[in-house]
Amino acid sequence: MTKTRVDDALVGYDPSQFPPFAVTVDVVILTMSEGELNVLLVRRGQAPFEGEWATPGGFKRPTETLDEAAKRELTEETGVDAARLLTQFGAYGDPGRDPRMNVVTVAYLAVLREVGAVVAGSDAADARLVPVTDVLNGKVELAFDHERIVRDAITRVRVELEVSGVATAFVGVTFTLAELRAVYEAIWDVQLDGANFRRSIVAENGWVIPTRRRARPGAAGGKPAELFRAGKLWKYGGPIRRPQLNQKRK
Amino acid sequence: MTKTRVDDALVGYDPSQFPPFAVTVDVVILTMSEGELNVLLVRRGQAPFEGEWATPGGFKRPTETLDEAAKRELTEETGVDAARLLTQFGAYGDPGRDPRMNVVTVAYLAVLREVGAVVAGSDAADARLVPVTDVLNGKVELAFDHERIVRDAITRVRVELEVSGVATAFVGVTFTLAELRAVYEAIWDVQLDGANFRRSIVAENGWVIPTRRRARPGAAGGKPAELFRAGKLWKYGGPIRRPQLNQKRK
DNA sequence: TCGTGTTTTAGTCATCATGACTCTTACGGT
DNA sequence: ACCGTAAGAGTCATGATGACTAAAACACGA
Numbered sequence: 019m020t021k022t023r024v025d026d027a028l029v030g031y032d033p034s035q036f037p038p039f040a041v042t043v044d045v046v047i048l049t050m051s052e053g054e055l056n057v058l059l060v061r062r063g064q065a066p067f068e069g070e071w072a073t074p075g076g077f078k079r080p081t082e083t084l085d086e087a088a089k090r091e092l093t094e095e096t097g098v099d100a101a102r103l104l105t106q107f108g109a110y111g112d113p114g115r116d117p118r119m120n121v122v123t124v125a126y127l128a129v130l131r132e133v134g135a136v137v138a139g140s141d142a143a144d145a146r147l148v149p150v151t152d153v154l155n156g157k158v159e160l161a162f163d164h165e166r167i168v169r170d171a172i173t174r175v176r177v178e179l180e181v182s183g184v185a186t187a188f189v190g191v192t193f194t195l196a197e198l199r200a201v202y203e204a205i206w207d208v209q210l211d212g213a214n215f216r217r218s219i220v221a222e223n224g225w226v227i228p229t230r231r232r233a234r235p236g237a238a239g240g241k242p243a244e245l246f247r248a249g250k251l252w253k254y255g256g257p258i259r260r261p262q263l264n265q266k267r268k
Numbered sequence: 269m270t271k272t273r274v275d276d277a278l279v280g281y282d283p284s285q286f287p288p289f290a291v292t293v294d295v296v297i298l299t300m301s302e303g304e305l306n307v308l309l310v311r312r313g314q315a316p317f318e319g320e321w322a323t324p325g326g327f328k329r330p331t332e333t334l335d336e337a338a339k340r341e342l343t344e345e346t347g348v349d350a351a352r353l354l355t356q357f358g359a360y361g362d363p364g365r366d367p368r369m370n371v372v373t374v375a376y377l378a379v380l381r382e383v384g385a386v387v388a389g390s391d392a393a394d395a396r397l398v399p400v401t402d403v404l405n406g407k408v409e410l411a412f413d414h415e416r417i418v419r420d421a422i423t424r425v426r427v428e429l430e431v432s433g434v435a436t437a438f439v440g441v442t443f444t445l446a447e448l449r450a451v452y453e454a455i456w457d458v459q460l461d462g463a464n465f466r467r468s469i470v471a472e473n474g475w476v477i478p479t480r481r482r483a484r485p486g487a488a489g490g491k492p493a494e495l496f497r498a499g500k501l502w503k504y505g506g507p508i509r510r511p512q513l514n515q516k517r518k
Numbered sequence: 519t520c521g522t523g524t525t526t527t528a529g530t531c532a533t534c535a536t537g538a539c540t541c542t543t544a545c546g547g548t
Numbered sequence: 549a550c551c552g553t554a555a556g557a558g559t560c561a562t563g564a565t566g567a568c569t570a571a572a573a574c575a576c577g578a
Binding site: 492 | 535540542544545
């Protein structure tokens with residue numbers, strides 16, 4: 019039995035008497051490109067961390083919500099006004115994470131079908147898509163604590179893929195099951211059997227909607243794949259589960 | 269193909285030129301009591317929202333991380349220095365959520381085995397455990413946007429129960445499987461078959477460790493239940509899955 | 519035009535997890 | 549001693565899944 023003592027001193031303080039923080043939002047923009055999971059990064063044009071890569075972000079305005087700030091940043095950075103998935107996944111406030119002052123940032127995950135050509139503005143030295151593997155293995159170093167933020171974003175999207183079935187957010191308006199399967203394989207870093215994948219996906223009624231059309235086969239030939247379009251998103255429990263680690267690889 | 273424009277203007281601003289926010293942490297402390305899921309609330313002793321119930325919380329200090337702030341608040345409020353689960357689950361920064369100034373709060377979920385007697389301090393008018401159902405159905409109204417925060421915490425613990433198997437954090441050092449099952453049933457609001465529950469739990473090797481001892485049956489009699497103690501926590505995939513909605517109830 | 523290789527898609531089979539259920543064991547209470 | 553109750557072992561049917569085979573439908577080169 020633990021005695022509980024309520025430290026009331028902290029309940030009624032005047033907030034204006036407390037040390038101020040700057041509050042920012044950072045958006046980890048993920049997209050598929052050439053079969054790989056990529057993250058959109060900008061190269062900083064100013065100190066601190068000048069010349070280093072960072073996730074796009076900016077300051078929250080007092081008149082907007084955190085979600086609105088993230089949505090605004092996403093639009094400003096990419097021109098896209100609505101991602102299929104824009105989810106808050108963490109807040110970061112370690113002392114010294116910004117050398118200038120106390121900054122707490124709220125991180126969002128955005129999933130885009132296609133980012134297209136990335137152009138750098140006047141203040142950012144550069145902007146481009148970077149394979150997430152390059153970030154995870156340290157090949158590309160990020161400013162501030164953005165590597166940790168990106169790492170957490172990957173973890174989040176892996177879970178999100180299973181519980182909400184957000185995979186269709188990565189592909190085009192119409193897509194083949196092979197394209198969709200590539201999303202799962204890239205994000206989960208697994209190999210999925212095409213036949214079993216189709217069985218699971220089609221079994222979930224309403225998640226993908228068959229169109230009458232078929233895709234043209236690639237240069238290697240093959241039977242033309244059926245084209246689908248995205249149906250409803252899941253609230254809980256996606257169409258397929260993440261394979262456990264004990265499965266064999268052929 | 270979407271043209272991407274990087275709005276560089278936001279990359280290099282001086283943080284000190286931006287409107288200051290107060291940053292707080294709020295801790296949603298959950299515990300089982302009398303077969304119900306309860307949340308620890310304090311009654312505010314000062315304006316705004318004087319006399320209303322709120323989750324315990326306080327201001328983040330510039331010298332500590334967000335996690336440390338949450339841990340400190342938890343200790344100050346309950347005297348417990350380490351919960352089995354202390355997880356950040358959301359940040360809240362809607363304009364006007366605190367009428368005094370701009371406040372962004374980072375919310376944490378804490379799970380305790382036993383809170384014990386709750387005593388109110390000098391500044392808080394009261395402090396007590398409230399069944400979460402009373403919060404969810406609006407029977408108990410909360411200050412600020414704390415109802416939303418508590419609601420999100422419930423959602424989080426429901427998921428956490430499945431993916432990390434955190435159920436043992438709610439029970440004592442040793443426990444019967446009936447007690448553990450009651451945790452799942454209360455949080456998921458489902459009925460689980462005792463025999464099947466045991467089969468699933470024991471099948472996961474190392475999650476619960478049998479002691480040699482047995483519990484005394486309750487007043488109603490019955491076979492004495494085996495006593496277990498908690499084994500390792502899961503990183504991904506708990507011992508049992510949340511039942512789907514299409515299952516039959518008898 | 520005719521194979522050959524490739525990809526999609528249908529189908530089979532064994533295995534395993536799970537819900538529903540029955541029955542035995544071991545206690546408290548009368 | 550008897551009955552009610554709860555724990556826990558065991559059975560059965562079902563459904564999901566991994567592994568695999570085979571047919572269908574295309575591109576391409578010979």
